[in-house]
Amino acid sequence: MRLTIDTARCQGHGRCYDLAPELFTDDDSGYGEVTVADVPADRVELARRAAEACPERAVLLDGV
Amino acid sequence: MPDDTAGAAAPADGGHGLRAATLDWVEFERQRAEDPRAYFSRLREKCPVDYDEGHDGWIQILRRSDIDEVLRNPEVFSNLIPELMSSPLPAIPMGVDPPDHAKYRRILDPLFSPRRMAVLEAEVVANTVATIESFLDRGACDFATDLAVPLPCSVFLTLFGLPQSELPALLHMKDAIIRPESLTDDPDERVRIQTEAGTQAFTLFGTVLAQRRAEPRDDLITELLKAEIEGRPLTEPELLGICFMLMMAGLDTVTISLTCILAYLLEHPEARRAIVADPEKIPTVVEELLRWETPVIAVPRITTRDTEIAGCPIKKGEMVHVMLASGNLDPDADPRAGVVDLDRADKRHLAFGGGPHRCLGSHLARMELRTVLREWHRLIPEYSLAPGASITWNGHTLRGLDSLALTWPTDAGQA
Numbered sequence: 340m341r342l343t344i345d346t347a348r349c350q351g352h353g354r355c356y357d358l359a360p361e362l363f364t365d366d367d368s369g370y371g372e373v374t375v376a377d378v379p380a381d382r383v384e385l386a387r388r389a390a391e392a393c394p395e396r397a398v399l400l401d402g403v
Numbered sequence: 404m405p406d407d408t409a410g411a412a413a414p415a416d417g418g419h420g421l422r423a424a425t426l427d428w429v430e431f432e433r434q435r436a437e438d439p440r441a442y443f444s445r446l447r448e449k450c451p452v453d454y455d456e457g458h459d460g461w462i463q464i465l466r467r468s469d470i471d472e473v474l475r476n477p478e479v480f481s482n483l484i485p486e487l488m489s490s491p492l493p494a495i496p497m498g499v500d501p502p503d504h505a506k507y508r509r510i511l512d513p514l515f516s517p518r519r520m521a522v523l524e525a526e527v528v529a530n531t532v533a534t535i536e537s538f539l540d541r542g543a544c545d546f547a548t549d550l551a552v553p554l555p556c557s558v559f560l561t562l563f564g565l566p567q568s569e570l571p572a573l574l575h576m577k578d579a580i581i582r583p584e585s586l587t588d589d590p591d592e593r594v595r596i597q598t599e600a601g602t603q604a605f606t607l608f609g610t611v612l613a614q615r616r617a618e619p620r621d622d623l624i625t626e627l628l629k630a631e632i633e634g635r636p637l638t639e640p641e642l643l644g645i646c647f648m649l650m651m652a653g654l655d656t657v658t659i660s661l662t663c664i665l666a667y668l669l670e671h672p673e674a675r676r677a678i679v680a681d682p683e684k685i686p687t688v689v690e691e692l693l694r695w696e697t698p699v700i701a702v703p704r705i706t707t708r709d710t711e712i713a714g715c716p717i718k719k720g721e722m723v724h725v726m727l728a729s730g731n732l733d734p735d736a737d738p739r740a741g742v743v744d745l746d747r748a749d750k751r752h753l754a755f756g757g758g759p760h761r762c763l764g765s766h767l768a769r770m771e772l773r774t775v776l777r778e779w780h781r782l783i784p785e786y787s788l789a790p791g792a793s794i795t796w797n798g799h800t801l802r803g804l805d806s807l808a809l810t811w812p813t814d815a816g817q818a
Contacts, residue, residue: 350505351512352761358750369516392751394475394761395505 340378341401344371348397359389428458432798443729451713465729467736469712474758480704492644510630517766530557531778542813547662547806555657564622576600608646653764659803663696679784682777688745689772694752697728700800727753786811
């Protein structure tokens with residue numbers, strides 16, 4: 340699964356790196372940043388939760 | 404569906420919203436505050452959406468799945484609510500809907516990021532320790548009025564780069580604006596006090612803005628002055644609206660959260676001992692107790708068109724009350740929602756709301772809550788309710804304690 344952040348939508352709520360620090364970090368301005376773009380199978384559930392929790396629906400999880 | 408089984412002579416358990424039709428609303432809210440978990444559990448089992456005819460058609464959304472749906476659809480469930488947060492100017496960003504809302508949040512969110520808040524932490528720790536040390540040797544304090552009320556106000560002053568000597572003035576302004584009824588019984592005098600305090604607040608913010616324009620600093624206000632929306636700086640009314648909103652949203656919310664959490668720890672010595680023994684647990688404990696207590700019980704929305712929730716029709720222009728305290732304990736969303744697990748790893752609770760309007764200051768609030776819990780338990784690991792004192796929950800949407808009298812052993816042995 341491929342994990343991305345739509346930077347045009349992201350406003351920096353910080354839910355992604357808060358809920359899933361294994362997959363995201365905060366950039367210098369506080370916006371979310373993906374650290375593990377190719378999500379291993381055992382982290383897909385975590386990635387899905389982060390995507391669902393994003394208030395702006397900016398966290399995208401796609402099968403490749 | 405709305406429970407319409409209640410008649411005028413309904414028993415205490417049978418009214419709309421489980422409120423007996425004869426029970427006064429204020430008294431009902433006070434009773435609910437005693438045990439909101441039991442109340443919401445019973446109500447949620449009866450209906451997903453509660454409609455209280457006896458209280459201006461009060462609509463409560465109770466299930467987690469419906470709450471998520473409402474909070475994520477600001478096009479239908481709007482924040483354009485008149486007089487939101489008692490603000491005479493548009494309350495930015497809370498009172499603004501998408502798409503404009505996003506433009507403000509994109510500026511504001513980074514200013515309240517965890518990294519930004521970490522920079523403030525040293526000063527928050529110092530203020531917390533100084534406050535606790537002012538009463539430490541006494542072996543007694545009112546946790547609510549001596550710490551939970553002033554601390555968020557002192558943090559606000561830090562955030563705005565104002566001197567701590569402004570604390571008494573800020574405390575008065577906040578009470579006069581948020582609850583003028585606590586200062587006078589006279590309705591006309593209430594309005595006068597509230598208006599006067601609003602003017603004082605705007606004067607204060609106007610002065611700070613002018614000072615930072617003249618002498619920029621590395622602080623929130625300076626960043627707001629530098630910020631641009633679609634290539635233009637924020638206008639003075641926008642800046643003042645933001646400042647006012649930050650004051651309204653960041654003070655009492657932290658105060659009540661502190662009292663909720665301390666009351667829980669007071670009544671659960673094993674939880675208290677756990678964080679005394681291992682302060683590293685505090686962040687997780689804070690999250691779980693925010694979920695369990697949900698101090699901000701509800702947030703309002705207003706519908707922009709006819710719609711329905713869980714099959715219940717709701718007309719355009721109706722207010723709906725999103726009951727965060729109910730959604731946080733919904734067993735349909737999490738079978739373990741009804742138990743406190745101080746090691747719970749899942750932090751997807753609703754204590755900070757949800758959707759685009761989710762609390763801007765969550766990272767700041769957490770830092771304050773963690774700091775107070777850490778420093779308090781480091782300095783006062785053992786405490787108990789003061790003799791003769793009791794715990795009385797207030798019945799407001801912001802549920803907390805106005806007073807929490809505590810005592811603890813001192814070196815002088817005068818506990």
